[in-house]
Amino acid sequence: SQQGEEDPQALSIQEGENATMNCSYKTSINNLQWYRQNSGRGLVHLILIRSNEREKHSGRLRVTLDTSKKSSSLLITASRAADTASYFCTGRDAGGTSYGKLTFGQGTILTVHP
Template sequence: SQQGEEDPQALSIQEGENATMNCSYKTSINNLQWYRQNSGRGLVHLILIRSNEREKHSGRLRVTLDTSKKSSSLLITASRAADTASYFCATPPRSGSTLGRLYFGRGTQLTVWP
């Protein structure tokens, strides 16, 4: 079964607006990662947040993590048409594990209209 689930499944916005995607997961983790995928091919790592962090920024990206609610959010500010892609959250299977598999959700398909 999948560890993480993104919400919403699809999001459509205008350029310049902010996009917020959420991820819920089931078990304790030591980190949570967000990836982006264009056109159903290779994934690109965006940001990693560790379990002892609550918020992290990278350029126009802001990620939050609430371990008590087992949830994370990804905010893209001032979105651009080039941000159109699928976004996935991913977690290792259990707290303390490293160098192992990642569990991915089904992703949020973001469409940014010019």
């Protein structure tokens, strides 16, 4: 099952603007995580939000989680050219044979123009 589907597929903004990416998932999760991937590199963990949390902040990042809608959003404020990357969300499966499994979506490609 796809535990992370990002929207939009691509986002292009100017430096200084805010970037918002959305994520939907299908089954019950323990937590939801966002990762960043620069071109040609591995994924880097950005932030984790637990299923009993609704909002979390880390620096310029703000993540929300709505378990009733099975959705999350990632907001990057005051974006910089260095934020240009692909962003992935993924949920940790909460039970059954998929317990703990992390499944990634296709990601959102963010381009920040200087």
